[in-house]
Amino acid sequence: MSATVNRKFVDLFSDTMTRPSPGMRKAMADAEVGDEQRGEDPTTNLLQERVAALLGKEAAMFLPSGTMCNQIAVAVQCRSGDEFISTDNSHLLTFEGAGCAAIAGAQGRAVTHRNGIFDGAAVHAAVRDPAMRHTPRTRMVAIEQTMNLGGGAVWTMAQIDDVAKTAKAHQLRLHMDGARLPNAVVASGVSAAKMCAAFDSTWLDLSKGLGCPIGGVLAGSKDFIAEAWLWKHRIGGALRQSGILSAAGLYALDNNWNRLAEDHANAQRFAALAGNIKGIELMHPKTETNLVFLDVSGTGMSAKAISEAALKHGVRIGAMGPARLRAVTHLDVSAADIETAAKALQVAVSGI
Numbered sequence: 001m002s003a004t005v006n007r008k009f010v011d012l013f014s015d016t017m018t019r020p021s022p023g024m025r026k027a028m029a030d031a032e033v034g035d036e037q038r039g040e041d042p043t044t045n046l047l048q049e050r051v052a053a054l055l056g057k058e059a060a061m062f063l064p065s066g067t068m069c070n071q072i073a074v075a076v077q078c079r080s081g082d083e084f085i086s087t088d089n090s091h092l093l094t095f096e097g098a099g100c101a102a103i104a105g106a107q108g109r110a111v112t113h114r115n116g117i118f119d120g121a122a123v124h125a126a127v128r129d130p131a132m133r134h135t136p137r138t139r140m141v142a143i144e145q146t147m148n149l150g151g152g153a154v155w156t157m158a159q160i161d162d163v164a165k166t167a168k169a170h171q172l173r174l175h176m177d178g179a180r181l182p183n184a185v186v187a188s189g190v191s192a193a194k195m196c197a198a199f200d201s202t203w204l205d206l207s208k209g210l211g212c213p214i215g216g217v218l219a220g221s222k223d224f225i226a227e228a229w230l231w232k233h234r235i236g237g238a239l240r241q242s243g244i245l246s247a248a249g250l251y252a253l254d255n256n257w258n259r260l261a262e263d264h265a266n267a268q269r270f271a272a273l274a275g276n277i278k279g280i281e282l283m284h285p286k287t288e289t290n291l292v293f294l295d296v297s298g299t300g301m302s303a304k305a306i307s308e309a310a311l312k313h314g315v316r317i318g319a320m321g322p323a324r325l326r327a328v329t330h331l332d333v334s335a336a337d338i339e340t341a342a343k344a345l346q347v348a349v350s351g352i
């Protein structure tokens, strides 16, 4: 389904802009349901089993949002006063309303990185000395796969192994924010289970590239998920007939996973076209997945002004800072839409 079917513009604002397709809506309408809180929703149970197997974990839990997956994982892994290692541009530290501080009582420590990707040496340097009485206890390392504000960069297995080895040497726990894990899997050809093997907690988002209206699935050991259930209830994420939502997730795993390769090809094409517009530079020369960041300082216009002008010409593209635009491809954007969007951006920048 193309974005132009029901929208007056090509929507590159985010991969959260997808609407459930007719097939997904039918699967939702036909779902068998029960009370999730009592473990009696067969569709949610099935989704949890499938995602646990996919991510190579003992158990999994359906949650209404990716933020809740992150926040519950941090709350289970960290005690109040603990510190976890992350980056200044991670979703955990940037966008979740200081949830780690507010809910778990944990603080993030940002390490140096390149496109949100860091190495074992950075982890080693950031770990607090347990002998010190006045520093926090380092408890966990969190990575984001793919790295949103890093231009959709994919952590390679060598990079994951390096960080995981150092984390384990310091007895730290490992968490993966898998909002775009399916994109990383499709782009790299590495299985999700292999990518997640070293992590105590991981999740995948259903409402981004996979095109569901809502949901994420958090996975880990049986003990981790048992503890996560306490938090699910505590913060109001325990649902009732969630099978209606889980059915969308099952449909997405079967129908919307492999097609992510199209989104990556579309992003590469958009990057090539947008990068040729005078005054626009690609912020990440390699477009690995579905995110394209553009530096528009050379145009003499602000990102906001370009974004507003582009919308009038038929493309919605997000302004992420004074001179930065972000374009995201997804299943409601076709290859033809990409050509339309690039032309609209060109016109917006030329001020015609």
Ligand SMILES: Cc1ncc(COP(=O)(O)O)c(C=O)c1O
Pocket: 064, 065, 066, 067, 068, 070, 091, 092, 144, 148, 177, 179, 180, 205, 207, 216
């Ligand atoms: C990397 C990353 N993590 C977590 C989230 C949170 O997901 P949700 O919007 O479903 O809460 C997002 C959302 O954009 C994200 O990009």
